[in-house]
Each structure stands twice: as structure tokens, then as C-alpha cells.
Amino acid sequence: MNLISNSEPIFVVQKHATLHLHYDFRLAIDGVLKSWAIPKGPCLDSKIKRLAVEVEDHPLEYASFEGIIPKGQYGAGSVIVWDYGHWSSIKNLPFNLSKGHLSFNLQGKKLQGSWNLIRIQKIRDKPQWLLIKINDEFSRPLTEYDILIDKPESVLTS
Numbered sequence: 001m002n003l004i005s006n007s008e009p010i011f012v013v014q015k016h017a018t019l020h021l022h023y024d025f026r027l028a029i030d031g032v033l034k035s036w037a038i039p040k041g042p043c044l045d046s047k048i049k050r051l052a053v054e055v056e057d058h059p060l061e062y063a064s065f066e067g068i069i070p071k072g073q074y075g076a077g078s079v080i081v082w083d084y085g086h087w088s089s090i091k092n093l094p095f096n097l098s099k100g101h102l103s104f105n106l107q108g109k110k111l112q113g114s115w116n117l118i119r120i121q122k123i124r125d126k127p128q129w130l131l132i133k134i135n136d137e138f139s140r141p142l143t144e145y146d147i148l149i150d151k152p153e154s155v156l157t158s
């Protein structure tokens with residue numbers, strides 16, 4: 001499947017079952033997939049902050065990758081496309097990678113509405129950010145609903 005669109009930039013969330021299960025959150029910016037590894041995954045609760053460790057850029061083509069990364073290779077384990085769709089910046093809110101503050105809307109199959117990614121620490125090559133849902137009609141308290149449990153599957157193959 002070709003997830004690359006000519007109009008709006010895409011985002012993808014790949015669920016990566018490796019030694020430590022995590023969710024790779026990727027935004028297409030300037031022709032690459034800017035990438036963050038989120039150990040606990042995205043959360044719809046606006047009161048919950050999820051650690052997102054900035055990792056290396058990936059090529060746009062990687063957005064549709066699902067499969068097995070063989071033993072011995074970096075990231076060995078299985079990858080599914082947990083969510084994908086388009087993102088857009090939000091009028092009057094910051095979107096600045098170098099300043100470490102990104103506010104954006106997601107139009108995914110699972111993730112919707114407004115989000116913040118805010119850098120909290122610049123540690124060598126792995127800056128730490130927080131992914132936080134902005135309170136809107138798509139936010140939900142984690143005590144009532146956990147999208148990671150309710151919708152664990154791939155959006156491509158199910």
C-alpha cells in the first residue's frame with residue numbers, strides 16, 4: 001500500500017515488538033519521517049504525558065512497512081502499522097522542531113484531534129520529548145478507555 005500523499009503530509013505509528021515493545025511515531029516533515037519511540041504508546045487522556053524519545057529519521061517509504069526484522073539486525077522483532085493518516089499544523093500554535101514544540105492535528109484511523117510534542121531534555125543524540133493529547137472532542141480519560149488495548153491491531157491488515 002502506498003501511504004505517501006501529494007497533498008497533506010502523512011503520519012504513521014508503527015507498533016514495534018522488540019525486546020521492549022514500543023510505538024514508533026513518525027511525522028513526514030521536509031521529505032523524511034521524523035521519528036520518536038514511545039515506550040508506553042500514545043494516550044488519548046490529556047492529563048497523561050507519554051515519553052517520546054527522538055530517534056533517527058526514516059525514509060518516507062518506510063511508513064508502510066510491516067513485517068519481521070530478522071534476529072541480529074537493529075530493531076529485531078515484528079512491526080505493524082498501528083495507525084496512519086495525515087497531520088497538519090494548528091493555526092496560532094507553535095510548530096518548531098528546533099525549538100522543541102510541535103502542535104498538530106492528526107487525522108488517522110485511530111488517532112484524531114490535536115496533540116503536543118514538547119521537548120523536555122536534549123540528551124546527546126536522543127532528545128526526550130513528551131507526547132500529550134490536547135483536550136478536545138477526541139480526548140478520553142485513560143480510566144475509561146485505553147485505545148492501545150481496545151485497538152491493538154494493524155490498520156493495514158485488519
Ligand code: MN
Nearest residue numbers: 016024037075
Ligand atoms: Mn522501533
